[in-house]
Amino acid sequence: MSDRSPTRRQVLIAGSATLGVAAVSGWGTASASPVREPFTLGVASGDPLPDGVVLWTRLAPDPLAADGLGGMPSRIVPVEWQVATDERFRHVVRAGAEIARPESAHTVHAEVSGLRAGAEYFYRFRTGNQISPVGRTKTAPRPGARLDRFSFAFASCQNYPEGFYTAHRHLAEEDLDLVAFLGDYIYEGVGTSKIGRSHTPAAEIFTLADYRVRLAQYKGDADLQAAHAAFPWAVVFDDHEVENNWAGDISQPDTEPDQDPAVFRQRRAQAFQAYWEHMPLRRAQHPSGPDIRIHRRLTFGDLVDLHLLDTRQYRDDQVAGDARLDPSRTILGARQKEWLLRNLAGRTARWNVLAQQVFFAQRDFTSGTADSFSDDAWDNYYVERNLVRERLARASNPVVITGDVHASYVADVKADFEDPSSATVATELVGTSITSGGDGTDQNAGDAVQLAENPHIKFINRKRGYVRNTITRDSWTADYRIVDYVTRTGAPIQDRARFVIEDGRAGAQQA
Ligand SMILES: [Fe+2]
Known part of the structure; x- marks a missing residue:
């Protein structure tokens, strides 16, 4: 897993984000997606720590396929993710990529770090030119810090x-x-x-x-x-x-x-x-x-x-x-x-x-x-x-x-x-x-x-x-x-x- 800070260019072009449309906001031009409509199971986040959360999605164009593989080809597929402070991804603060693997049913578990404690964030995924729905998440306040x-x-x-x-x-x-x-x-x-x-x-x-x-x-x-x-x-x-x-x-x-x-x-x-x-x-x-x-x-x-x-x-x-x-x-x-x-x-x-x-x-x-x-x-x-x-x-x-x-x-x-x-x-x-x-x-x-x-x-x-x-x-x-x-x-x-x-x-x- 890579975990890189957004480049200045990425941050600057983030202003044009339109949700659900490819090639926007901090992501370069998309290649054609290997799968159409892969994000049928939505997105999730979990186990908040003071500096990060785990982000989840799965590529599954045919989620009920009897072989349990979600209609995916039996090869690895790269999936990018972004974390922003705003819903429109004008301010992307973290981005990275994961490899979705057939042996994990093309699920993605991106453990994001480097976030602020007790803060709200928005996240999404992309594979090819397909962009996931947007999720909202929140990091934990720092242990021992006063919380009301x-x-x-x-x-x-x-x-x-x-x-x-x-x-x-x-x-x-x-x-x-x-x-x-x-x-x-x-x-x-x-x-x-x-x-x-x-x-x-x-x-x-x-x-x-x-x-x-x-x-x-x-x-x-x-x-x-x-x-x-x-x-x-x-x-x-x-x-x-x-x-x-x-x-x-x-x-x-x-x-x-x-x-x-x-x-x-x-x-x-x-x-x-x-x-x-x-x-x-x-x-x-x-x-x-x-x-x-x-x-x-x-x-x-x-x-x-x-x-x-x-x-x-x-x-x-x-x-x-x-x-x-x-x-x-x-x-x-x-x-x-x-x-x-x-x-x-x-x-x-x-x-x-x-x-x-x-x-x-x-x-x-x-x-x-x-x-x-x-x-x-x-x-x-x-x-x-x-x-x-x-x-x-x-x-x-x-x-x-x-x-x-x-x-x-x-x-x-x-x-x-x-x-x-x-x-x-x-x-x-x-x-x-x-x-x-x-x-x-x-x-x-x-x-x-x-x-x-x-x-x-x-x-x-x-x-x-x-x-x-x-x-x-x-x-x-x-x-x-x-x-x-x-x-x-x-x-x-x-x-x-x-x-x-x-x-x-x-x-x-x-x-
Ligand atoms: Fe029960």
């Missing part, structure tokens, strides 16, 4: 056959510094629907080609593209990027050939490869066979530390009954656990966020003295959850943000979940799905039981949407933004609830 306000949204679970991405269209209109996506970006299963958004291919996916086609199908959605183009994203996967409820090397119990862990690891390798290719992730996250390091920390001034976790790859298999109490059980794995506890014990920002996949607080689903818990959440890793909770309690303003359950929740993380009078030591904010589960309802029949059995749970709602968070030195305001329906297009966005966490006082209060 940070705004981000988190979202998860966007099953394509179950609804339209109306929530993403509204998300794109927000004023945000970041979007965190907490998993289930795709679903691996068979999906047919009545709304004309069936899965391609129309079968459960196992191969690299199939995962690529599935990701390309999702990324072909204009509303999702708008949300990517509007803000940098920080992504982690959950289960469905690979397979429902997988755990470490263990496939979910079913009849497929991947019940052999060696076969499942091959499937995982192909799923991770396709996932990395299609996400705005840095090379540090590039998978090595069946292994990927997705857990990482992003820091925003002295205000926010975002610890992005991986609760799938290193976990022990799900167990039934009291086996969940086994103290040797892990959901984070030894290395990630040590990394997280070290982070939390060190010098941190004012707000410490665990951005992760599955429900952290206790959730008893059964009335009366009997109890039952999800085997796919932190309740199934009881001792490790308690350890993380204890360390969280000592950190500055701990907030856990969660996806997975296709419902909005707000929960107090109690020092002892069995004792409602025990201290509240952290706050959990759970985001609903973008589409998974279809239109949804405000609450279902089981929610009254959950609220009664778990007095630390303060809010449940099962409409679709996302959570918008405004963080200041004094407070964290979480707005639960929902749409009334996703099986038709055009639903307006509504505020269903607002919760506020005050600095120095764990637990959210409804405003």
Whole structure:
């Protein structure tokens, strides 16, 4: 990758930019493009640092081609990129070129550096005479530098056959510094629907080609593209990027050939490869066979530390009954656990966020003295959850943000979940799905039981949407933004609830 400053000539001619037209603004005369309309999957940026971001696109004139190669020839193709301080690219401050390779499905991951901290930029790509749509992004404020306000949204679970991405269209209109996506970006299963958004291919996916086609199908959605183009994203996967409820090397119990862990690891390798290719992730996250390091920390001034976790790859298999109490059980794995506890014990920002996949607080689903818990959440890793909770309690303003359950929740993380009078030591904010589960309802029949059995749970709602968070030195305001329906297009966005966490006082209060 080259990373050169624009020449004076490039800067001077940048004034004539007309978006979408070749041979403008800082780029020399274009040669004929080797492909027509390659930018069908939009652009994205991600993992902002104080001096740069990673820029993403893919060349895919035929994104659903069954071989997963997007209709591209099997040879390398150069792709140029530009970063400017203005939308019309009059002031290009960085430019460079990447090689899009067939072995990475002609995806581009340009790690731009040399930018100013906490600043807004615009970016675009060119190959031949074809220019991509323009994306907007923002670098992170310098770690430790005083920051008075940070705004981000988190979202998860966007099953394509179950609804339209109306929530993403509204998300794109927000004023945000970041979007965190907490998993289930795709679903691996068979999906047919009545709304004309069936899965391609129309079968459960196992191969690299199939995962690529599935990701390309999702990324072909204009509303999702708008949300990517509007803000940098920080992504982690959950289960469905690979397979429902997988755990470490263990496939979910079913009849497929991947019940052999060696076969499942091959499937995982192909799923991770396709996932990395299609996400705005840095090379540090590039998978090595069946292994990927997705857990990482992003820091925003002295205000926010975002610890992005991986609760799938290193976990022990799900167990039934009291086996969940086994103290040797892990959901984070030894290395990630040590990394997280070290982070939390060190010098941190004012707000410490665990951005992760599955429900952290206790959730008893059964009335009366009997109890039952999800085997796919932190309740199934009881001792490790308690350890993380204890360390969280000592950190500055701990907030856990969660996806997975296709419902909005707000929960107090109690020092002892069995004792409602025990201290509240952290706050959990759970985001609903973008589409998974279809239109949804405000609450279902089981929610009254959950609220009664778990007095630390303060809010449940099962409409679709996302959570918008405004963080200041004094407070964290979480707005639960929902749409009334996703099986038709055009639903307006509504505020269903607002919760506020005050600095120095764990637990959210409804405003
Ligand atoms: Fe999901």
